[in-house]
Amino acid sequence: MKIFFGFVLLLSILSANSWAVKLSDYRPFQFEVLFTNPVCQKYNYSGVITTNAGATVASKPPGVYCKPSDEAASVSRRHAPQYRLVEWILDPNTKELYLAYLSFSSKNIAGALCSALKRGVKLTMVLDGGEGPEVHVNKDAEALKACAVSAGQMSLTYRGSTGGLGYAHNKILLVNPNDPAVSRVVFSSGNMTSGTSINHENWNFVTTSSQSFFAQVHRCAVLGMVHAGDKRANFTAYLNQCRSQIKNPPETDVTVFFSPVDGKAALTAVSEATHHALAVEGMSHRFSGVIAELFAHHLARGKKIRFLFDDDMYWSALLKKDIGRNQRFEAFKIYNELITKGMETRFLQTNQNVFQLQHNKFLIFYFQNGAAVFNGAGNMTTAAFTKNFENFYLITIPGVVEGYRRQYDLYYNHMATKALDMPRDYVLP
Helix, strand or coil: CCCCCCCCCCCCCCECCECCCCHHHCCCCEEEEEECCCCCCCCEEEEEEEECCCCEEEECCCCCCCCHHHHHHHHCCCCCHHHHHHHHHHCCCCCEEEEEECCECCHHHHHHHHHHHHCCCEEEEEEECCCCCCCCCCHHHHHHHHHCCCCCCEEEEEECCCCCCCCECCEEEEECCCCCCEEEEEEECCCECHHHCCCECEEEEEEEECCCHHHHHHHHHHHHHHHHCCCHHHHHHHHHHHHHCCCCCCCCCEEEEEECCCHHHHHHHHHHHHHHCCEEEEECCCECCHHHHHHHHHHCCCCEEEEEEEHHHHHHHHHCCCECCECHHHHHHHHHHCHHHCCEEEEECCCHHHCCCECCCEEEEECCCCEEEEEECCCECHHHHHCCEEEEEEECCHHHHHHHHHHHHHHHHHHCECHHHCECCCCCC
């Protein structure tokens, strides 16, 4: 499956919503990108902290290093992802919801879903069941069953780590997926946890025609996890059969990939985009394997690549031990094979004590004419493309790309820290 940006347009558009070649051709169309950008206090160190450059700092960067107590201020803003999530869930026009996430623990989201269930909204949830022979049930999701007012109104399925599959790592919310006219799709880097509030995440809110391939293929993927997610072969067969029945063709300005079925095609898209790009900017919580090797190859040939990490990665490499949710072997390879080879890198100083994360996962490709974003649920690891349930996207919609570009500049130039300006000692306020 060859994917690039000189997409071939169909010869004619029969109507506004029939055989559209771009998602932006459909009506309605709204694509809103929101970043958590949490509102957090300034947390002062108990003593004087010296940086690698010899300067002194009194606190962690405000708005970067956060604590759970900062959540209320962060989610109350009208353009906060959690605010929008609650708004969509509680919308009187919302009749049915599909959710597929690795984890679920947000009390505010749970409260909104409970209210929706009490007024008759139908809810289908798919969550990761954890590793091991027994399913690890999610107490917050299980508690929602008490909110349902009728039998069969809510279904909860656990998937992952069986039949050749890794984590159920999708991050998808569908609003009215079976409505004949309008559907809403949310995809993100974040889970329904502190990923909606104080983690550093990107959330994408799309309103589109239910006729679009984009809307219908997301429905296929979630239903595939529910009905055929026990084995890789079963999920593959279900997804391929379901999307073969979608009447309208895939849109050319948003290409959708569902791992592990489309993992190879997604990697091909990243490889081709990296090859043709003049420069690449990226963020990921985890970073290893095939894409790391791809970037090492292009760095050796002079490609400009810059990347942002959680500072857990920095400390894992420096202290030679696992920090937060980053691992020392991964950090060592990133330094040895990428940073020392010329990859420009900065770090977001998050709060390891509460597992607050730099959890964005996206790449921006800059071409001679235009740019593109690759994003989604998965980290930049081999497992994300070969084993896990994941949803990835290659996007060329100018307004969306520009939103990611502006946010990356904010991260890189104002929120992130150079290695020289990192504290010499691993000390938290």
